[in-house]
Amino acid sequence: MPDDTYAIYPSLKGKVVLITGGASGIGAEMVAQFARQGSRVAFLDFDREHGAKVAEATGSLFRFCDLRDIAALRAAIAQVKAQLGPVNVLVNNAARDDRHPMETVEPEYWDERMHTNLRHFFFAAQAVAPDMRAAKAGSIVNMGSVSWMKAQGGMPAYTTAKAAIRGMTRGLARDLGGDGIRCNEVVPGWVFTERQEHLWATPESVARTLEGQCLHRKVMPPDLARMVLWLAADDSAMVTAQYFVVDGGAV
Template identity: 50%
Template structure:
Protein backbone atom coordinates (compact mmCIF):
# COMPACT_ATOMS: atom_id res chain seq x y z
CA UNK A 1 0.00 0.00 0.00
CA UNK A 2 1.46 3.35 -1.02
CA UNK A 3 1.63 6.21 1.50
CA UNK A 4 -0.81 9.01 0.78
CA UNK A 5 -1.74 12.32 2.34
CA UNK A 6 -4.52 14.87 2.33
CA UNK A 7 -5.53 18.15 3.88
CA UNK A 8 -9.15 18.22 4.96
CA UNK A 9 -11.99 19.39 7.21
CA UNK A 10 -14.84 18.03 10.10
CA UNK A 11 -15.61 15.70 13.35
CA UNK A 12 -17.80 13.08 15.04
CA UNK A 13 -16.93 10.96 18.07
CA UNK A 14 -18.12 8.47 20.71
CA UNK A 15 -19.60 9.47 24.04
CA UNK A 16 -20.14 7.51 27.23
CA UNK A 17 -23.28 5.79 28.39
CA UNK A 18 -23.22 4.56 31.98
CA UNK A 19 -24.31 0.92 32.04
CA UNK A 20 -25.97 1.05 28.63
CA UNK A 21 -24.40 0.01 25.36
CA UNK A 22 -22.46 2.78 23.62
CA UNK A 23 -23.90 4.96 20.89
CA UNK A 24 -22.23 7.51 18.64
CA UNK A 25 -22.60 11.17 19.50
CA UNK A 26 -20.94 14.47 18.69
CA UNK A 27 -17.57 15.46 20.15
CA UNK A 28 -18.14 19.06 19.08
CA UNK A 29 -20.69 20.16 21.68
CA UNK A 30 -18.43 22.90 23.05
CA UNK A 31 -18.32 21.51 26.60
CA UNK A 32 -14.60 20.70 26.57
CA UNK A 33 -11.76 22.76 28.04
CA UNK A 34 -10.09 25.22 25.69
CA UNK A 35 -6.28 25.35 25.55
CA UNK A 36 -5.39 28.47 23.64
CA UNK A 37 -1.67 27.60 23.54
CA UNK A 38 -2.48 24.61 21.30
CA UNK A 39 -3.85 26.80 18.50
CA UNK A 40 -1.77 26.49 15.33
CA UNK A 41 0.66 24.05 17.02
CA UNK A 42 1.81 21.11 14.82
CA UNK A 43 0.69 17.84 16.43
CA UNK A 44 1.47 14.26 15.34
CA UNK A 45 -0.76 11.34 16.36
CA UNK A 46 -0.05 7.70 15.54
CA UNK A 47 -2.89 5.28 14.90
CA UNK A 48 -5.18 8.24 14.34
CA UNK A 49 -7.73 6.69 12.00
CA UNK A 50 -10.08 5.05 14.48
CA UNK A 51 -10.89 4.49 18.13
CA UNK A 52 -9.02 6.52 20.74
CA UNK A 53 -6.66 7.92 18.12
CA UNK A 54 -9.46 9.31 15.98
CA UNK A 55 -10.98 11.11 18.95
CA UNK A 56 -7.57 12.56 19.83
CA UNK A 57 -7.26 13.81 16.24
CA UNK A 58 -10.70 15.43 16.43
CA UNK A 59 -10.09 17.07 19.76
CA UNK A 60 -6.73 18.57 18.78
CA UNK A 61 -8.31 19.87 15.58
CA UNK A 62 -11.05 21.50 17.66
CA UNK A 63 -8.31 23.32 19.59
CA UNK A 64 -7.08 24.80 16.32
CA UNK A 65 -3.91 22.69 16.20
CA UNK A 66 -2.31 21.69 12.90
CA UNK A 67 -2.88 17.94 13.09
CA UNK A 68 -0.98 15.20 11.31
CA UNK A 69 -1.78 11.55 11.87
CA UNK A 70 -0.41 8.17 10.86
CA UNK A 71 -2.75 5.29 10.04
CA UNK A 72 -2.37 1.85 8.46
CA UNK A 73 -5.95 1.74 7.12
CA UNK A 74 -6.26 4.05 4.12
CA UNK A 75 -10.06 4.00 4.06
CA UNK A 76 -10.38 4.87 7.75
CA UNK A 77 -7.82 7.66 7.40
CA UNK A 78 -9.56 9.24 4.43
CA UNK A 79 -12.99 9.02 6.09
CA UNK A 80 -11.79 10.69 9.28
CA UNK A 81 -9.82 13.40 7.51
CA UNK A 82 -12.78 14.32 5.31
CA UNK A 83 -14.98 14.82 8.38
CA UNK A 84 -12.76 17.20 10.35
CA UNK A 85 -12.82 20.97 10.34
CA UNK A 86 -9.37 22.49 10.47
CA UNK A 87 -5.90 21.75 9.14
CA UNK A 88 -5.46 17.98 9.06
CA UNK A 89 -3.02 15.85 7.07
CA UNK A 90 -2.37 12.13 7.19
CA UNK A 91 -0.01 9.46 5.93
CA UNK A 92 -0.90 5.81 5.37
CA UNK A 93 1.93 3.73 6.82
CA UNK A 94 2.59 0.49 8.68
CA UNK A 95 4.49 1.57 11.80
CA UNK A 96 6.30 -1.76 11.91
CA UNK A 97 8.32 -0.37 8.98
CA UNK A 98 10.45 2.20 10.80
CA UNK A 99 12.01 3.58 7.61
CA UNK A 100 8.58 4.20 6.11
CA UNK A 101 7.37 5.74 9.37
CA UNK A 102 10.31 8.14 9.48
CA UNK A 103 9.66 9.19 5.88
CA UNK A 104 5.96 9.73 6.64
CA UNK A 105 6.80 11.93 9.64
CA UNK A 106 9.16 13.97 7.50
CA UNK A 107 6.51 14.53 4.84
CA UNK A 108 3.94 15.62 7.40
CA UNK A 109 6.40 17.97 9.10
CA UNK A 110 7.07 19.52 5.70
CA UNK A 111 3.37 20.37 5.42
CA UNK A 112 2.56 21.28 9.02
CA UNK A 113 5.84 22.43 10.54
CA UNK A 114 8.11 20.91 13.20
CA UNK A 115 5.96 18.92 15.57
CA UNK A 116 5.55 20.33 19.08
CA UNK A 117 3.36 17.46 20.28
CA UNK A 118 3.60 13.72 19.61
CA UNK A 119 0.89 11.32 20.79
CA UNK A 120 2.13 7.73 20.50
CA UNK A 121 -1.30 6.15 20.38
CA UNK A 122 -1.03 3.26 17.88
CA UNK A 123 -1.37 -0.25 19.27
CA UNK A 124 -3.35 -3.48 19.07
CA UNK A 125 -4.54 -5.67 21.95
CA UNK A 126 -5.46 -8.67 19.79
CA UNK A 127 -5.88 -11.81 21.93
CA UNK A 128 -3.27 -14.54 21.86
CA UNK A 129 -2.79 -17.73 23.89
CA UNK A 130 0.50 -17.67 25.77
CA UNK A 131 1.13 -21.38 25.04
CA UNK A 132 0.94 -20.86 21.29
CA UNK A 133 2.79 -17.60 20.72
CA UNK A 134 5.95 -17.91 18.61
CA UNK A 135 9.11 -15.77 18.74
CA UNK A 136 7.99 -14.14 15.48
CA UNK A 137 4.57 -13.29 16.91
CA UNK A 138 6.17 -11.96 20.10
CA UNK A 139 8.44 -9.66 18.10
CA UNK A 140 5.49 -8.53 15.98
CA UNK A 141 3.43 -7.59 19.06
CA UNK A 142 6.34 -5.49 20.35
CA UNK A 143 6.72 -3.85 16.93
CA UNK A 144 3.01 -2.98 16.95
CA UNK A 145 2.73 -1.85 20.57
CA UNK A 146 6.12 -0.45 21.65
CA UNK A 147 8.99 -0.13 19.19
CA UNK A 148 7.50 2.64 17.04
CA UNK A 149 6.90 4.80 20.13
CA UNK A 150 10.64 5.19 20.60
CA UNK A 151 11.44 5.73 16.93
CA UNK A 152 8.68 8.30 16.41
CA UNK A 153 9.97 10.18 19.45
CA UNK A 154 13.45 9.99 17.96
CA UNK A 155 12.11 11.30 14.64
CA UNK A 156 10.47 14.42 16.12
CA UNK A 157 12.80 15.27 19.02
CA UNK A 158 15.35 17.33 17.09
CA UNK A 159 12.75 19.54 15.41
CA UNK A 160 10.85 19.83 18.67
CA UNK A 161 13.97 21.00 20.50
CA UNK A 162 14.85 23.53 17.79
CA UNK A 163 11.30 24.89 17.96
CA UNK A 164 11.64 25.50 21.70
CA UNK A 165 10.41 22.25 23.23
CA UNK A 166 7.21 20.26 23.33
CA UNK A 167 5.33 17.29 24.73
CA UNK A 168 5.51 13.57 23.95
CA UNK A 169 2.61 11.45 25.20
CA UNK A 170 2.89 7.66 25.14
CA UNK A 171 -0.17 5.44 25.41
CA UNK A 172 0.27 2.60 27.86
CA UNK A 173 -2.41 0.48 29.55
CA UNK A 174 -3.52 -0.65 32.99
CA UNK A 175 -3.76 -4.22 31.64
CA UNK A 176 -0.29 -5.16 32.87
CA UNK A 177 -0.95 -3.65 36.30
CA UNK A 178 -3.51 -6.35 37.13
CA UNK A 179 -2.04 -9.09 34.92
CA UNK A 180 -4.65 -9.36 32.18
CA UNK A 181 -4.83 -12.83 30.64
CA UNK A 182 -4.90 -13.67 26.95
CA UNK A 183 -2.67 -10.75 25.91
CA UNK A 184 0.71 -11.47 27.50
CA UNK A 185 2.82 -9.98 24.70
CA UNK A 186 0.61 -6.87 24.71
CA UNK A 187 0.77 -6.42 28.49
CA UNK A 188 4.55 -6.89 28.51
CA UNK A 189 5.00 -4.29 25.79
CA UNK A 190 2.66 -1.86 27.55
CA UNK A 191 4.52 -2.33 30.84
CA UNK A 192 7.67 -1.23 29.02
CA UNK A 193 6.01 2.05 28.01
CA UNK A 194 6.54 3.26 31.58
CA UNK A 195 10.29 2.67 31.38
CA UNK A 196 10.50 4.30 27.96
CA UNK A 197 8.65 7.32 29.30
CA UNK A 198 10.90 7.71 32.35
CA UNK A 199 14.14 7.44 30.38
CA UNK A 200 13.03 9.69 27.52
CA UNK A 201 11.96 12.33 30.04
CA UNK A 202 15.52 12.35 31.42
CA UNK A 203 17.10 12.37 27.98
CA UNK A 204 14.95 15.19 26.57
CA UNK A 205 14.20 17.38 29.56
CA UNK A 206 17.18 19.68 28.94
CA UNK A 207 15.61 20.51 25.56
CA UNK A 208 12.33 21.52 27.25
CA UNK A 209 10.62 18.39 25.95
CA UNK A 210 8.25 16.76 28.42
CA UNK A 211 7.49 13.04 28.16
CA UNK A 212 4.51 11.46 29.91
CA UNK A 213 2.30 8.40 29.50
CA UNK A 214 -1.41 7.73 29.76
CA UNK A 215 -2.55 4.33 31.03
CA UNK A 216 -6.21 3.87 30.07
CA UNK A 217 -8.61 1.34 31.49
CA UNK A 218 -11.19 -0.37 29.29
CA UNK A 219 -12.27 2.25 26.76
CA UNK A 220 -15.45 1.50 24.85
CA UNK A 221 -14.34 2.13 21.31
CA UNK A 222 -16.35 0.57 18.50
CA UNK A 223 -13.83 -2.28 18.22
CA UNK A 224 -13.93 -3.06 21.94
CA UNK A 225 -17.73 -2.99 22.04
CA UNK A 226 -18.04 -5.31 19.03
CA UNK A 227 -15.54 -7.76 20.51
CA UNK A 228 -17.28 -7.87 23.89
CA UNK A 229 -20.72 -8.24 22.32
CA UNK A 230 -19.49 -11.20 20.27
CA UNK A 231 -17.58 -12.98 23.04
CA UNK A 232 -18.96 -11.99 26.46
CA UNK A 233 -21.81 -9.46 26.68
CA UNK A 234 -21.75 -9.75 30.48
CA UNK A 235 -18.37 -8.02 30.50
CA UNK A 236 -19.95 -4.55 30.39
CA UNK A 237 -21.68 -4.91 33.76
CA UNK A 238 -18.85 -6.96 35.29
CA UNK A 239 -16.25 -4.37 34.42
CA UNK A 240 -18.28 -1.56 35.96
CA UNK A 241 -18.24 -3.53 39.20
CA UNK A 242 -14.45 -3.16 39.22
CA UNK A 243 -14.56 0.59 38.66
CA UNK A 244 -15.06 3.10 41.45
CA UNK A 245 -16.97 5.30 39.01
CA UNK A 246 -19.95 3.51 37.51
CA UNK A 247 -19.70 4.86 33.97
CA UNK A 248 -17.76 3.27 31.15
CA UNK A 249 -14.78 5.13 29.75
CA UNK A 250 -14.93 6.52 26.22
CA UNK A 251 -12.26 7.78 23.87
CA UNK A 252 -12.96 11.37 24.87
CA UNK A 253 -11.77 10.66 28.41
CA UNK A 254 -8.34 9.74 27.07
CA UNK A 255 -8.30 12.63 24.60
CA UNK A 256 -8.99 15.09 27.42
CA UNK A 257 -5.91 13.88 29.30
CA UNK A 258 -3.82 14.05 26.13
CA UNK A 259 -4.84 17.67 25.55
CA UNK A 260 -3.92 18.64 29.10
CA UNK A 261 -0.52 16.92 28.84
CA UNK A 262 0.12 18.67 25.51
CA UNK A 263 -0.72 22.12 26.84
CA UNK A 264 1.28 24.44 29.04
CA UNK A 265 -1.19 23.76 31.86
CA UNK A 266 0.91 20.64 32.61
CA UNK A 267 4.25 22.38 32.07
CA UNK A 268 5.89 20.92 35.21
CA UNK A 269 4.73 17.35 34.58
CA UNK A 270 7.18 14.93 33.00
CA UNK A 271 8.28 11.34 33.39
CA UNK A 272 4.88 10.35 34.79
CA UNK A 273 2.18 7.82 33.93
CA UNK A 274 -1.35 9.17 34.37
CA UNK A 275 -3.94 6.45 34.97
CA UNK A 276 -7.38 7.11 33.43
CA UNK A 277 -9.45 4.07 34.36
CA UNK A 278 -12.46 5.17 36.41
CA UNK A 279 -10.83 3.70 39.52
CA UNK A 280 -9.94 0.13 38.62
CA UNK A 281 -6.32 0.24 39.78
Protein backbone atom coordinates in the same frame (compact mmCIF):
# COMPACT_ATOMS: atom_id res chain seq x y z
CA MET B 1 -21.53 16.39 27.57
CA PRO B 2 -21.24 18.37 24.32
CA ASP B 3 -17.75 19.48 23.34
CA ASP B 4 -18.49 23.16 23.99
CA THR B 5 -18.67 22.50 27.75
CA TYR B 6 -14.97 21.52 27.87
CA ALA B 7 -11.76 23.55 27.92
CA ILE B 8 -10.07 25.28 25.02
CA TYR B 9 -6.30 25.55 25.49
CA PRO B 10 -4.91 28.69 23.80
CA SER B 11 -1.39 27.20 23.77
CA LEU B 12 -2.54 24.42 21.42
CA LYS B 13 -3.77 26.78 18.71
CA GLY B 14 -1.51 26.49 15.68
CA LYS B 15 0.65 23.76 17.21
CA VAL B 16 1.63 20.90 14.92
CA VAL B 17 0.32 17.69 16.47
CA LEU B 18 1.22 14.22 15.18
CA ILE B 19 -0.86 11.22 16.28
CA THR B 20 -0.13 7.60 15.40
CA GLY B 21 -3.10 5.32 14.85
CA GLY B 22 -5.59 8.12 14.24
CA ALA B 23 -8.02 6.41 11.88
CA SER B 24 -10.31 4.88 14.50
CA GLY B 25 -11.05 4.52 18.18
CA ILE B 26 -9.20 6.65 20.72
CA GLY B 27 -6.86 7.95 18.02
CA ALA B 28 -9.66 9.28 15.84
CA GLU B 29 -11.17 11.03 18.85
CA MET B 30 -7.84 12.67 19.61
CA VAL B 31 -7.55 13.88 16.02
CA ALA B 32 -10.98 15.49 16.32
CA GLN B 33 -10.27 17.02 19.74
CA PHE B 34 -6.95 18.56 18.70
CA ALA B 35 -8.53 19.90 15.52
CA ARG B 36 -11.18 21.56 17.68
CA GLN B 37 -8.36 23.26 19.61
CA GLY B 38 -7.15 24.88 16.39
CA SER B 39 -4.06 22.67 16.17
CA ARG B 40 -2.58 21.62 12.85
CA VAL B 41 -3.12 17.89 13.10
CA ALA B 42 -1.51 15.04 11.20
CA PHE B 43 -2.01 11.36 11.83
CA LEU B 44 -0.51 8.11 10.61
CA ASP B 45 -2.38 4.86 10.11
CA PHE B 46 -2.53 1.86 7.79
CA ASP B 47 -6.33 1.99 7.48
CA ARG B 48 -6.71 3.97 4.27
CA GLU B 49 -10.52 3.98 4.20
CA HIS B 50 -11.16 5.21 7.73
CA GLY B 51 -8.10 7.44 7.65
CA ALA B 52 -9.47 9.32 4.67
CA LYS B 53 -12.85 9.74 6.37
CA VAL B 54 -11.33 11.09 9.58
CA ALA B 55 -9.13 13.49 7.64
CA GLU B 56 -12.10 14.82 5.67
CA ALA B 57 -14.27 15.20 8.77
CA THR B 58 -11.61 17.01 10.82
CA GLY B 59 -9.56 18.89 8.22
CA SER B 60 -6.44 17.03 9.33
CA LEU B 61 -3.58 15.56 7.34
CA PHE B 62 -3.60 11.78 6.90
CA ARG B 63 -0.55 9.82 5.84
CA PHE B 64 -0.76 6.09 5.21
CA CYS B 65 1.95 4.26 7.13
CA ASP B 66 2.61 0.76 8.42
CA LEU B 67 4.29 1.73 11.67
CA ARG B 68 6.09 -1.60 11.86
CA ASP B 69 8.23 -0.33 8.97
CA ILE B 70 10.57 2.20 10.59
CA ALA B 71 11.86 3.54 7.27
CA ALA B 72 8.26 4.24 6.24
CA LEU B 73 7.58 5.85 9.62
CA ARG B 74 10.56 8.17 9.26
CA ALA B 75 9.52 9.08 5.72
CA ALA B 76 5.93 9.83 6.80
CA ILE B 77 7.11 12.08 9.63
CA ALA B 78 9.38 13.90 7.19
CA GLN B 79 6.36 14.45 4.92
CA VAL B 80 4.33 15.84 7.82
CA LYS B 81 7.15 18.22 8.68
CA ALA B 82 7.43 19.35 5.06
CA GLN B 83 3.70 20.11 4.88
CA LEU B 84 2.91 21.43 8.35
CA GLY B 85 6.23 22.32 9.93
CA PRO B 86 8.14 20.89 12.89
CA VAL B 87 6.11 18.68 15.22
CA ASN B 88 5.32 20.31 18.58
CA VAL B 89 3.27 17.47 20.05
CA LEU B 90 3.66 13.74 19.45
CA VAL B 91 1.01 11.28 20.63
CA ASN B 92 2.20 7.69 20.37
CA ASN B 93 -1.15 5.92 20.30
CA ALA B 94 -1.17 3.09 17.74
CA ALA B 95 -1.42 -0.43 19.15
CA ARG B 96 -3.50 -3.61 18.91
CA ASP B 97 -4.58 -5.68 21.89
CA ASP B 98 -5.19 -8.91 19.96
CA ARG B 99 -5.63 -11.88 22.29
CA HIS B 100 -3.07 -14.71 22.09
CA PRO B 101 -2.61 -17.67 24.44
CA MET B 102 0.91 -18.07 25.80
CA GLU B 103 1.25 -21.55 24.28
CA THR B 104 0.71 -20.31 20.72
CA VAL B 105 3.38 -17.60 20.69
CA GLU B 106 6.35 -18.16 18.39
CA PRO B 107 9.39 -15.84 18.10
CA GLU B 108 8.10 -14.33 14.86
CA TYR B 109 4.76 -13.42 16.42
CA TRP B 110 6.45 -12.04 19.53
CA ASP B 111 8.65 -9.78 17.40
CA GLU B 112 5.68 -8.63 15.33
CA ARG B 113 3.79 -7.71 18.51
CA MET B 114 6.74 -5.65 19.74
CA HIS B 115 6.87 -3.90 16.37
CA THR B 116 3.13 -3.22 16.53
CA ASN B 117 2.86 -2.12 20.15
CA LEU B 118 6.21 -0.72 21.24
CA ARG B 119 9.05 -0.17 18.80
CA HIS B 120 7.49 2.63 16.75
CA PHE B 121 6.88 4.66 19.93
CA PHE B 122 10.62 5.09 20.37
CA PHE B 123 11.42 5.77 16.72
CA ALA B 124 8.65 8.34 16.35
CA ALA B 125 10.02 10.16 19.39
CA GLN B 126 13.53 9.93 17.96
CA ALA B 127 12.32 11.45 14.68
CA VAL B 128 10.63 14.49 16.23
CA ALA B 129 13.19 15.14 18.97
CA PRO B 130 15.68 17.24 16.92
CA ASP B 131 13.08 19.87 16.06
CA MET B 132 11.71 19.89 19.60
CA ARG B 133 15.25 20.36 20.89
CA ALA B 134 15.76 23.27 18.50
CA ALA B 135 12.54 24.85 19.79
CA LYS B 136 13.45 24.10 23.43
CA ALA B 137 9.90 22.82 23.87
CA GLY B 138 7.67 19.89 23.03
CA SER B 139 5.31 17.33 24.50
CA ILE B 140 5.38 13.57 23.88
CA VAL B 141 2.47 11.52 25.17
CA ASN B 142 2.70 7.73 25.13
CA MET B 143 -0.46 5.64 25.46
CA GLY B 144 -0.09 2.73 27.87
CA SER B 145 -2.58 0.23 29.28
CA VAL B 146 -3.85 -0.92 32.68
CA SER B 147 -3.80 -4.53 31.42
CA TRP B 148 -0.38 -5.34 32.85
CA MET B 149 -1.10 -3.39 36.04
CA LYS B 150 -4.15 -5.61 36.61
CA ALA B 151 -2.16 -8.80 35.84
CA GLN B 152 -4.46 -9.44 32.90
CA GLY B 153 -3.73 -12.65 31.03
CA GLY B 154 -4.43 -13.93 27.54
CA MET B 155 -2.12 -11.55 25.66
CA PRO B 156 1.41 -11.76 27.10
CA ALA B 157 3.18 -10.00 24.23
CA TYR B 158 0.78 -7.07 24.44
CA THR B 159 1.08 -6.67 28.21
CA THR B 160 4.87 -6.91 27.98
CA ALA B 161 4.99 -4.17 25.35
CA LYS B 162 2.64 -1.93 27.31
CA ALA B 163 4.61 -2.38 30.52
CA ALA B 164 7.77 -1.33 28.68
CA ILE B 165 6.17 1.99 27.73
CA ARG B 166 6.41 3.10 31.37
CA GLY B 167 10.19 2.66 31.35
CA MET B 168 10.57 4.28 27.94
CA THR B 169 8.53 7.29 29.01
CA ARG B 170 10.56 7.93 32.13
CA GLY B 171 13.88 7.42 30.36
CA LEU B 172 12.97 9.79 27.53
CA ALA B 173 11.70 12.37 30.01
CA ARG B 174 15.19 12.43 31.53
CA ASP B 175 17.03 12.42 28.19
CA LEU B 176 14.91 15.21 26.69
CA GLY B 177 14.07 17.31 29.73
CA GLY B 178 17.20 19.43 29.49
CA ASP B 179 15.84 20.83 26.25
CA GLY B 180 12.41 21.62 27.66
CA ILE B 181 10.71 18.55 26.18
CA ARG B 182 8.17 16.74 28.33
CA CYS B 183 7.29 13.04 28.09
CA ASN B 184 4.32 11.49 29.89
CA GLU B 185 2.14 8.39 29.72
CA VAL B 186 -1.65 8.14 29.63
CA VAL B 187 -2.94 4.77 30.82
CA PRO B 188 -6.41 3.82 29.58
CA GLY B 189 -8.65 1.36 31.34
CA TRP B 190 -11.15 -0.56 29.27
CA VAL B 191 -12.23 2.06 26.76
CA PHE B 192 -15.41 1.19 24.92
CA THR B 193 -14.43 1.88 21.33
CA GLU B 194 -16.37 0.35 18.48
CA ARG B 195 -13.73 -2.40 18.19
CA GLN B 196 -13.94 -3.30 21.87
CA GLU B 197 -17.74 -3.36 21.79
CA HIS B 198 -17.71 -5.61 18.73
CA LEU B 199 -15.03 -8.09 19.79
CA TRP B 200 -15.09 -8.44 23.56
CA ALA B 201 -17.88 -6.55 25.32
CA THR B 202 -20.59 -8.85 26.63
CA PRO B 203 -23.27 -7.87 29.14
CA GLU B 204 -21.44 -9.90 31.78
CA SER B 205 -17.97 -8.46 31.11
CA VAL B 206 -19.28 -4.90 30.96
CA ALA B 207 -21.15 -5.34 34.24
CA ARG B 208 -18.04 -6.74 35.96
CA THR B 209 -15.93 -3.86 34.66
CA LEU B 210 -18.32 -1.14 35.78
CA GLU B 211 -18.77 -2.76 39.19
CA GLY B 212 -14.98 -2.75 39.65
CA GLN B 213 -14.70 0.95 38.89
CA CYS B 214 -15.28 3.70 41.44
CA LEU B 215 -17.22 5.56 38.74
CA HIS B 216 -19.88 3.25 37.35
CA ARG B 217 -20.00 4.30 33.72
CA LYS B 218 -18.12 3.28 30.61
CA VAL B 219 -14.80 4.96 29.89
CA MET B 220 -15.11 6.43 26.41
CA PRO B 221 -12.56 7.82 23.90
CA PRO B 222 -13.24 11.50 24.77
CA ASP B 223 -12.23 10.76 28.37
CA LEU B 224 -8.76 9.80 27.15
CA ALA B 225 -8.51 12.59 24.59
CA ARG B 226 -9.11 15.27 27.20
CA MET B 227 -6.28 14.01 29.39
CA VAL B 228 -3.97 14.02 26.37
CA LEU B 229 -4.99 17.58 25.51
CA TRP B 230 -3.98 18.76 28.98
CA LEU B 231 -0.60 17.03 28.77
CA ALA B 232 0.01 18.55 25.34
CA ALA B 233 -0.92 22.07 26.46
CA ASP B 234 1.22 24.54 28.37
CA ASP B 235 -1.15 24.13 31.34
CA SER B 236 0.92 21.05 32.27
CA ALA B 237 4.24 22.79 31.67
CA MET B 238 5.99 21.30 34.72
CA VAL B 239 4.61 17.80 34.35
CA THR B 240 6.93 15.15 32.94
CA ALA B 241 7.99 11.53 33.57
CA GLN B 242 4.50 10.83 34.98
CA TYR B 243 1.65 8.48 34.21
CA PHE B 244 -2.07 9.21 34.42
CA VAL B 245 -4.60 6.40 34.68
CA VAL B 246 -8.00 7.06 33.11
CA ASP B 247 -10.08 4.04 34.04
CA GLY B 248 -12.91 5.24 36.28
CA GLY B 249 -10.96 4.18 39.37
CA ALA B 250 -10.47 0.48 38.67
CA VAL B 251 -6.77 0.16 39.64
